Amino acid sequence: MEILGALLLIGAVVAYLLLPILKGETALLHRDFEEITEAEARRRIALLALRDAEYDYHMGKVDQADYTKLKGRLAAEALEAIRAVDGVDDADLEREIALVRAGMRDGRACGSCGHLNPPGSRFCAACGLALAPPTPAGSA
Numbered sequence: 821m822e823i824l825g826a827l828l829l830i831g832a833v834v835a836y837l838l839l840p841i842l843k844g845e846t847a848l849l850h851r852d853f854e855e856i857t858e859a860e861a862r863r864r865i866a867l868l869a870l871r872d873a874e875y876d877y878h879m880g881k882v883d884q885a886d887y888t889k890l891k892g893r894l895a896a897e898a899l900e901a902i903r904a905v906d907g908v909d910d911a912d913l914e915r916e917i918a919l920v921r922a923g924m925r926d927g928r929a930c931g932s933c934g935h936l937n938p939p940g941s942r943f944c945a946a947c948g949l950a951l952a953p954p955t956p957a958g959s960a
């Protein structure tokens with residue numbers, strides 16, 4: 821009888837966790853996720869992927885050729901998504917990418933949600949996770 825109770829409890833927890841997926845809701849990229857447009861979601865995903873690619877490259881997980889190829893593709897995706905969000909131009913994209921890069925170098929960009937935190941931050945102001953230590957200067 822105790823086993824049955826445990827199984828029911830596990831089933832309830834699994835059902836609770838799977839419910840959003842079964843209902844077709846999208847994954848949460850951010851804790852204070854609210855109504856965002858599809859274009860905005862694509863923009864965030866593209867920028868996060870771009871940042872991950874840079875991180876992998878700096879950690880030596882991806883070689884130069886793959887990195888260059890991947891970066892070109894992701895940058896194009898990010899640009900397309902950003903344009904769709906609010907009709908911004910290439911200069912805005914470059915600025916946004918530069919911000920993400922600067923954040924990575926200073927350890928300010930959150931590895932979880934991408935939030936850019938003030939210099940010297942140790943925890944993300946948006947989601948509360950510990951921020952990665954700064955990468956050494958001149959490692960690019």
Ligand SMILES: [Zn+2]
Pocket residue numbers: 930931932933934935944945946947948949
């Ligand atoms: Zn965060």
